[in-house]
Amino acid sequence: MPVEFPPPELRAACEEIVARYPVRSAAALPILHLAQRHYDNWISPEVEAGVARYLGVGDAHVRGLLTFYAMYNHRPAGRHEVWVCRTLTCWLRGAAALKAAALARTGCARAGEPSADGRFLVKDMECLGLCELAPAVFVDGTPHTHVTPEALARLLDACE
Numbered sequence: 001m002p003v004e005f006p007p008p009e010l011r012a013a014c015e016e017i018v019a020r021y022p023v024r025s026a027a028a029l030p031i032l033h034l035a036q037r038h039y040d041n042w043i044s045p046e047v048e049a050g051v052a053r054y055l056g057v058g059d060a061h062v063r064g065l066l067t068f069y070a071m072y073n074h075r076p077a078g079r080h081e082v083w084v085c086r087t088l089t090c091w092l093r094g095a096a097a098l099k100a101a102a103l104a105r106t107g108c109a110r111a112g113e114p115s116a117d118g119r120f121l122v123k124d125m126e127c128l129g130l131c132e133l134a135p136a137v138f139v140d141g142t143p144h145t146h147v148t149p150e151a152l153a154r155l156l157d158a159c160e
């Protein structure tokens with residue numbers, strides 16, 4: 001079923017974003033952020049096609065962005081996202097224990113798969129740019145540094 005994009009409630013915000021760029025296609029990343037927030041934290045193939053039509057690009061262009069950038073979800077995702085950095089500095093400072101704690105606390109079977117109750121999605125991420133404060137995680141877009149498994153469990157318990 002084709003999706004009309006943008007829906008009326010996003011039209012003004014989308015036009016405002018597109019107006020910032022010299023060409024429509026350059027607005028793809030912020031438009032995809034907006035779409036993901038609006039459509040339950042993921043971009044379905046129908047929304048992907050709607051965004052492509054809106055930006056005047058091919059579906060493959062949008063698909064390429066969705067699959068290249070780890071912050072986008074092209075499959076159903078949980079309401080809360082837990083990004084655990086797995087790059088070297090964080091790895092050496094305990095990222096594996098953080099990932100194990102995140103999976104155990106959220107009920108996610110593995111990274112990249114939402115929990116059965118739809119509340120959480122744990123993602124393996126590459127460097128989050130906070131190496132000097134490792135290990136680092138993001139919970140719903142907020143960075144947390146020098147994180148311990150216990151502190152991460154408390155953060156996750158506070159998610160609705």
Ligand code: FES
Pocket residue numbers: 085086087088089090091126127128129130131132134135136
């Ligand atoms: S290695 Fe984890 S934030 Fe850079």
